[in-house]
Amino acid sequence: MPKDGGIGASTKRREDVRFLTGNGRYTDDINLRGQAHAFFLRSQVAHGKINTIDTSAAEAMDGVIRIFTAKDFEGVGGVPCGWLITDKHGQPMQEPKHPVLAEGKVRHVGDPIAVVIAETLDQARDAAEAIDLDIEDLPAVVDMKAALSADAPKVHDELSSNLCYDWGFVEENKAAVDEAFASAAHVTSLELVNQRLIANPMEPRVAVGDYDPWNDNSTLYTTSQNPHVIRLLMGAFVLGIPEHKLRVVAPDVGGGFGAKIFHYAEEAFCTFAARQLKRPVKWTSSRSEAFMSDAHGRDHVTKIELALDAENNFTAIRTETYANMGAYLSTFAPSVPTWLHGTLMAGNYRTPLIYVNVKAVFTNTVPVDAYRGAGRPEATFQLERVVDKAARELGVDPVELRRQNFIKADQFPYATPVAVEYDTGNYDATMDKMLELSDYAGFAARAEESKKRGKLRGFGIAHYIEACGIAPSNLVGQLGARAGLYESATVRVNATGSISIYTGSHSHGQGHETTFAQVVADMIGIDAGQVEINHGDTANTPMGMGTYGSRSLAVGGSALVKATNKVINKAKKIAAHLLEASEADIELADGKFTVAGTDKSVDWAGVTLAAYVPHNYPLESMEPGLEETAFYDPSNFTYPSGAYGCEVEVDPDTGEVEIIGFTAADDFGNVVNPMIVEGQVHGGLAQGIGQALLERCVYDADGQLVSGSYMDYAMPRADNVPNYTVDHSCVTPCTHNPLGVKGCGEAGAIGSPPAVINAVIDALQRGGHSHVTHIDMPASPSRVWAAMNAK
C-alpha cells in the first residue's frame, strides 16, 4: 500500500479547492490597470485579395485608441514554424510566410485582417464593424486532392504549388515493400478519412500583453501549454525581444489538448501592441473565433494496404496519406503526419516491411496541427481498421490474428522497420485483461439478447502503441525539429525543510501540483503538503519545453527526480557532517538521515536548517544552501500500449449507435496517482468516442466553415458516453527513465476510435449487412443507416 501522498497513492488533488470555489486564476481573470481591449476583424471569405482597408470611420468612433493592419507590422517577423520536413527527394518543405495580420491576401475564414484597440471590448467590436474592407474573392481550395491539381488556385502565390512536402518513409524500403506486396498471399486494403476535428478546450484562448517602458520589459499572459516555447518563438522570431526582456506567464489554463501548444498571432499582436501603446492590451477569444483561429486537428485521407503470407503473418504495410496543413504552417504541423505518424505504423506487430508516403497540402482552411494524440491516432486508426478488415476477409478471429502478429513479451527491446525501438511491452497481457474485464466470452449471449429486442450488437477491438515522452533532442534535431525537447526542474529546499519546485512542465488539468509533489515527497520521505509546485511563469521556472505528447511525468518528472537526487546527495553530505560520520554510511528514510547500523540520526529539517544557517557546516568544502536544477533529455521515447474493447448496439431502423460498454486495459508503466491516470484515460476515451461518433469539422466547397459553433459541431455530452472500465494493472516499466513511467494523457483518444468503428462494423456484419466493410467517422446515424441500406 503506498503511503498517502507518495508514489502510487490516489492522493486527492490540491488544485481542486480553488477551482471548486471559483478561485482559479485563468488568463481572462487577469485585468491590468489601464488595460485596453483588442478585437480582431477576421476574413469572412476563404481566399481573397485585399484591395483596401479603410479604417477612417472606425478610428473616429468612441473609445477607439488605434487600429492596426499589416502595414504596422513591417519589419516584424512572421509566426514561425518549429519543424522542417525534408521530402523524399531530400528537399526542404515549402514554407510560406505566416504574417501576424494578413498581408495582401486572406487565406482562410478567420484570417485576421485588422485589430481595433479601444477602451472597452464593446467599443472595439463596434468600431470593427465600421472598417470598410474591399476584398476581391478568389477561388478557394478546400479538398486536398483538388488542391494538388495543376490548375488549382494557389494558397500562396510565391510557392510553386500547394504541396508542402511529399514524404517517403522509409524511402529506401519502398522497393522491398512493393516486392512483398507482389508476392503476398493476401492483401487487404482500405481507404479512409481521419476527419478534421477541433480541440475545443473549454477555456477559449486569451492573451494579455503588458509593457513596462521604464525597464523595457514585456510580459504576456497567455493560455499556453508551454510558456517557454512561446517566449522563444515570439521573442526570437516574431518581435525580436531578448529572453531577459520578455516574460510569458501561463496561469491556470482551462484545458489544451494540443491547441494551446502553438504560438499564435494574437499572442504576438498583444505583446507588440502593448509596446506600441505603452499600456496593457487584452484579447479574449469568443468561441466562434476559436473555431476559426485555434489550430484544428487530424484531417488525413489515407489508403492503407496490408500484405499477409499464407499463414496470415503480416509481411508488409504500405500507406499513402494526404495531410491537410490548412492555409499556413502552424508551430508543429509538419511533424504530425510524418514523425508522429509514420514511426507508429508498426503498431504492436512484427510487420517486417513498412512504407509510408505522406503528401502535406495547403488549402484555404484553418491551419491544422497536433490534437490529442497527434499523428498516433491517425496511425492507429488505419492499422487497427485494416487488421480488423483482414481478419474478416480471411475468416479468422480478430483477436487471434492480432495475437499471432504481436511482438511478444520476450522480444523486447524491439526495433521496428520505422526507426523506433520499443523498450518494453506485453501486448498479450493487455489483450487478456481487456477481454476478461469486458466479459468478451459472454458477448455472444448478449448479442443474442439484443437481437431479440431488434438491435444489432457488436464488439470492436483495438490494440494501440504510442510514442510518448517526447523526445531525445539529438534525434528530433536530425528529424527537423527546431528546438530541443528536454525538460527541467529546480528543487529549492527552504530553511525549515519545505520545498518549492519550479518546473518547465505545465499543468492545464493534469494535476501536476499534486502528482509532482507526490514524487518528491516520496523520495525524501516527507509529507506531500510540504512540497509546493510552481509552473507556468518564465520568470521563475527554468527553461522548459512544456506539456504535450504525454511527456510531463516521463520527461518533466525525470528532471524532477534528477534534481531531487542532487538535493538528497548534498543533504547526505550535510548530514554526514552533522553526525560526524562518513557520507557513505548515511541512509535517508522517512525524512530522517541515519548512520547505518546506529541510532544516530538527524531529521530532514535539521539538515535543511544547517544548509541555510551554516554555523556547524563544512564551509571549506561545500557551499551553503540547498537548491538544485536538473535538465533531463530522454534517451528514447516511451511506448505506452493497450487493448481497448468497445461494445455497441446499433438501431437498425435509425442507424443510431449506442455504446454499451467500453473497456481500456493500458500499460502505462509505473503509475504515480491512479486516480488521475484513470481520469486522463476517461477524458481521452470521450474525445476518441467523440471522434468516432459525433465530431466533424465541415467546410463547404467555398471554404466556409459550416461547423462553426457548438450548435453545429457535436461535442460529446454527458448523455453521449458510457461509464468506462479502465485498468492499468499490466505494467512493464519504461526501462530508460527513473520512474519507469510511460505517459497516459493521449492513450484514450488514440485507441478508442478504431475500437468504436470496429464495433459498429461488427454489429452490422453480424446483422447481415455483409457489404458494409467500412464507415468513415463520425459514424453518425445517417451514415450508418445509409451504409446499411446501400445497394
Next chain:
Amino acid sequence: MTKVTLTVNGRSMSGQAEGRTLLSSFLREELGLTGTHVGCDTSQCGACVVHVDGQAVKSCTVLAQDVEGANVTTIEGMANADGSLNTLQQAFQDHHGLQCGFCTPGMVMAASSLLAENPKPTEAEVRHYLEGNICRCTGYHNIVKAVMAASGQDVSDTVAAE
C-alpha cells in the same frame, strides 16, 4: 449605462450595465466575480451557470438589466460558511470530477440545482440533466459519479477497476 443592483451570494452589489450587457459579463467584469466562466457564445456549454432566484440559468442568456434586484448565487457562494467545500464540491474533489476546472463552476451550479429538484437521481437522470454542460477533460464518468455520491448513493460499482 444603467446602475444594476443584485443580491449576490447574500451581499448587495451594484455595477453599471449597458442594455446589451450579459449577466455573465456583469458578474465577471463589473462585480469581479470571475468564478463564473464563459466558454461559448451560443449558450451551449454551460460554464456560466449561476442560480437566479433559485433557478439554474446560463448567465450568458440573461441581460443584467433584466434581473435588477434578483438574488444571484455564483460558485463563489457555494462553500460552507466556514469556507470548507460543501457536500457537492467535496464529492467533486473526492471522485476527481474535475481536471482543468474551467467547466467546473457551471457543472457544480447545474448539479446542485439537479439535486435540489431531484435529491436521488438515477445515473441516466444525472447525465440527462447535465447535457447542457460541456466538459472536455473528464469524459463525464467522474462528474456523474461525484453527483451520485453527493446525493448519498453508493457509487462503488462505478469505480474503475484497479
